[in-house]
Amino acid sequence: MMNVLITGATSGIGFETALLFATNGAHVWGASRNPIASPSNRIVFRRMDVTNEESVKKSVEEIWNEAVKTTGKGIDVVVHSAGYGIGGSAEDTPIDDAIAQFDTNYFGVLRVNRVLLPCMRAQGSGRVVILGSIAGRISIPFQSHYSATKFALEAYTEALRLEGGPFGLTATVIEAGDTNTAFTANRRLTIDPSSPYHDQALRSIAKMARDEELGYPPTKVAKMIYKVSQMKNPPIRKPVGLSYSLLMLLKRLLPDSLAERIIKAMYMR
Known part of the structure; x- marks a missing residue:
């Protein structure tokens, strides 16, 4: 029986x-800044703000101890799903907004792992699954700072696998593409009305929003996360869906100049 900790677990x-793991018999602890009523007796929601070190330490330690007390062992899998996006030009986005983006999407993962990984090492095993993005392999215009956080998670995952392997730890980044969730409505715009980028930024972000609304249901990404968690030797990275797997293959094969023209045609019209 698997014990799972999921951040950003309430939406x-x-x-x-969380639902998929619980349906398959796992004990799930879901962490969020605003916990909700649990839909299953196998899911327990706990308050955690991944941008606050004290909150993370308190919550992770409580969850670990509760897992040991109720099941006789600690957390087997951590799924890092907390995050949000900002939209705006690389030039105009205020530094504070870019810092806040990294604070949640990147440093939030680090804060949780700094508390959790020593416990996993002590028990001799642990699986880290990080919700990344295709934007972590292909930078998207007017989403540069979001893409930067996802690029950073790709590098972090590669290093973590090498460092943690001798201690029984694995790490995988899930490269999700366009997905129909509240992420779209919650995207924070940093577009100055007086900016020379204003009109193009609005068009590009509107294109992103349409693609996301027509994208995969979140259940498809959840199934990939679950599948990876069950693998004996999980990969470094796993794109979600055949089309995105092919896109990543093309990214490796095509010259950068051609790949850039394709992205420009998609988002800069």
């Missing part, structure tokens, strides 16, 4: 992932 991909 979207995180919520569907």
